[in-house]
Amino acid sequence: MSEPWMPKPLQSFQGAVMVARHAPVGMITLRGDLDAAEMAAAVKGAVGLAMPAQRRIRSGKRGAVAWMSPDELLLFMDHDRAPVAVDRLDKALAGGHHLAVDVSDARALFTLAGHGVREVIAKGSPADMAPDALPVGEFRRSRIGQVAAAWWLSDAQTLHLVCFRSVGDYMFDWLCVAAARDGLPGFLAV
């Protein structure tokens, strides 16, 4: 269900879909020139992955890298590795204009699984959750309920979601209510 680099769930709920909250995962905000070869090399060094295309996420064994904006990436990895990875990124990108910061503890990570994951999110997000608008591997930054969040699908029925840690409890509660049994509108195809 979860990606190889994702830590085990801390809490979970089974409704119309399964909702799980993970233990903290390593996350790094990386800003800089995404077209630069040094950047691609640094990302490769950090998570072993090539640069993602616009609005996409790449995920592998060691972690993942998501396109956040024209000058920003979000790297995912094991929680313990993040501080060291920041140092390495700083070294690799030294001399160029960049910013690498550890935001592991500023985030909460969730996984939703089941055929209704798109509809659960669509209860609270204005983003288009239709499969053609959000294909597997597309990384979406928007809002859910009343808070900012980002998410992607790793397969047709598995959705991962990141929000700020301070509202992690709100997000879990929100997802559980949205995922209540008998509550799926049945509009979006899987």
Add this chain to the structure above:
Amino acid sequence: MSTRHPALGRLIDRSAPLEFTFNGARLRGFAGDTLASALLANGQMLLGRSYKYHRPRGPVAAGPEEPNALVGLGTGAGFEPNQRATTTELFAGLTASSQNHWPSLEFDIGAVNQALTAFFPAGFYYKTFMFPRAAWEKLFEPVIRRAAGLGRPPRQSDPDDYEHFHIHVDVLVVGGGVSGLTAALAAGSTGARVLLIEQTAHWGGRAPVDDAEIDGQPAEGWISAALKELAQMENVTLRTRMMGAGVYDHGYALAYERLTDHAPDMPGPRHRLWRIRAGRIINAAGAIERPLPFAGNDIPGVMLAGAVRDYLLNWGVSIGDRTVIVTNNDDAYRTAIALHDAGLIVPAIIDARTDADSPLIAAARERGIRVERGRAIARVDGGKRVRGVTLCLHAGEGAPLGHIPCDAVAMSGGWSPVVHLWSHCGGKLRWDAEQALFRPDPARPPLGADGSGFVISAGTANGHLDTASALDDAFDAGRRAALELGHKDKGKGGKAPTAAPEEHAPVQPVWMMPQGAGAHLQEKAFLDYQNDVKVSDVRLAAQEGYESVEHTKRYTTLGMASDQGKLSNINGLAVLADSLGREIPQVGTTTFRPPWQPISFGAIAGMNRGPLFQPLRKTPIHDWLAENGAHWEPVGGWRRPYCLRRAGESVEQAVTREILNTRRNVGLLDASTLGKIIVKGRDAARFMDMLYTNMMSTLKVGRCRYGLMCNENGFLFDDGVVVRLSDDTFLCHTTSGGADHVHAWMEEWLQTEWWDWQVFVANVTEQFGQIAVVGPNARKLLADMGTDLDLSAEALPFMGWAEGNIAGIPARIYRISFSGELSFEVAMPASRALEFWRAALEAGKSHGVQPYGTEALHVMRAEKGFIMVGDETDGTVIPQDLNLGWAVSRKKPDFLGKRGMERPHMQSDDRKQLVGLLTENPDDVLPTGAHAVEGGRRENGMENMIGHVTSSYFSPTLGHSIAMALIRGGNRRMGDTLTFPLEGGRVIRARVVEPVFYDKEGERQNV
């Protein structure tokens, strides 16, 4: 008596009887009934009382336009007032009660208002109760509020679940009649993503009851074929019980889905509010029949002709044995024919037209129905039920020409397209004089982001009242919507369904019947049934000078009831136009605003209730604080502990204890909410110099500096300690509530003005827990936690910082103080903050450690004269006002706010300036916000105010009250005594002093 017809009723299932109650009486209906049809089938015509005169009211319509049949539904927590019986599907066990009567529906004391009609003219409330004011508040309003008003609000919290659902579609089609089905077929055939919604539980709209023939077969057959075809299109979704509620900018629409209203035991949410982003919205909402204004047109048993037909054919309910038809158009003849064919009696069709002839009229005559041309109803006879009608010439003044006994009247004043969804977002209307209706003007649609129209009206809703042209129009609309969005005609759409062209005699506009009716008839001719607005009221408003339809609406309350004038608006504005001697299009309509029909508060709130009402931001220490007596206060989306109460302690006692302990021993504060923003890059120092009023580029690595941020006008909006982490990296601390704003402020400048500067910013507020260790024993406590850091004053001086490990936790330690005490703020990864907190409490046991809350923080900073953004600032305060001129650089060529501060008014000595206050009685604590007065009274009688208290506390440290205030020319007033008048005539006097009350030399933080 209204009753169940033995045979008819296409929507009811006679094999499925359902029991329900009305005002406690057990009644029986069938599956498929609406509450209105079931009540009528049981002979229950009287359903409530009108708003103002408490006149008896029964249903006048069969759908959402119904103004009268409002009831209370359910009991206890599930009770809901003002529910429309005509749109309520019957279910077993439904409990309904009538409203707005006292003591009973049959006998109502409020009906005496009716006898006083002459004393309740238009604008009555405005005229009578404006003066004297006290009489309005104490006498009139309470009495009127008791007597007026419809349903009572529910008393308990709503037990049901509600939710929102966001979707994006190419084409949203609103209305599941034959036009909507046709539009959906046309749009769907191109492959466009189509959502077709219908507010009732049934497809096909009025076509079956209007006896339409489509593609050579009866409407019902065509409808099921169309539904089958649509069901096979994967790109088309059909939903019933879902109403198009509103249309908003850029193709945004709200639809209101009622999932369990018809089956309350079904699991899942009760209502779902669909928030739809559509490329094109097709309004295929049909049309509404207009009543005819004649005297007594509100007596129960007078009903719209189309509704009489609906009740008969859809639900097998006959409204009366003898129904007189009164009309100005052909459509009502369908009702006459339907009634006649059902074996009921139609004593006469009273047609205002003198020379109308058409196949429909001929069909009625062929059945032997008496048609009275050029005639009108002079008045309806009856009280709680129609007993008969008195005829007159329509062209005359109402002289009686005979009486026809009857128990029902079916009226038709013509049909008005439902233009609401077209108009919500600015679509314009044109007056179609030939058909006597307002219809969408296709040249002036509501415009979307691309400048093209995004709503298309289709079929009857577009003014095409006959089936053949409605189908043509709807097909074009559906096709056009898809093609405009770039979808291609795949040739699968075929062509528009066909219907035989209908031949109609033209409608004759009738806005008062008879045409020359005098005041005594106008006073009984109702326009707005729910709000009791009559033809005479609109005429009076016109006489009194009301020319605008919007003003007349508000003056008379025409169309302001919960039905929003669906039946009354066109008639009302036509009467106004006539009174003013203007043409109808010159008067125009009132504004159409969403929602089309009321939607539940639950649906609007969705999931945002209870724990999800508002997101609560939590620090890593939150749960510990909650378990340890936190008395919470909201701070910028967070909860912070005001204080931590111990058993038996009051809030005040806890605050005092926390302050004294921190000053004497050591305190711990969860400061994790403080904003933390990283600023990095080659131009970071230059950027910081622009953001802050003071010089930040000279800050050395390893040091901290307090800084101020102003907006372009020079007004202070945030403050905090800036840390230089490296040559090209700063960490900016912001206020707890200001972090997101400051971050956005930085990004805005970087993205819009200084886009070529090499600076990146990142908000890392939540990455860190931040814990302040404060008090004389702070250093000892940290040392006992175990650290590799040298915390001595020499190694880590005031305003210095260092990185290392404390209690095995990686930490950055800032020697900064907001209390005046020796103080270290320690930042650590948020995931380890609780571990740090517990370790500090453990190590601090022997040093007297106690956690403290925000109130102790506030008192201690006030004792030191430190300002608080939001207390001492209010958006009009510049740093100099707060004696913070030292933090405003004179050397820098520019910074945000510099030019603002140079305006003459900002340089004035007479601005309000921050001072300290000591009350004459040291135990008196000034209320925050108290005004100092001086120099007598102003022209308006108020005392002249010279400033106000911004912060005020009792200082347990000093044993007396302390306050800060912004006082005009405060710096010149040291030693003066100011006067603060309070509520109840009490006056506190206080002496102006320096705002630093404690440890003026600042020695305590330097130990």
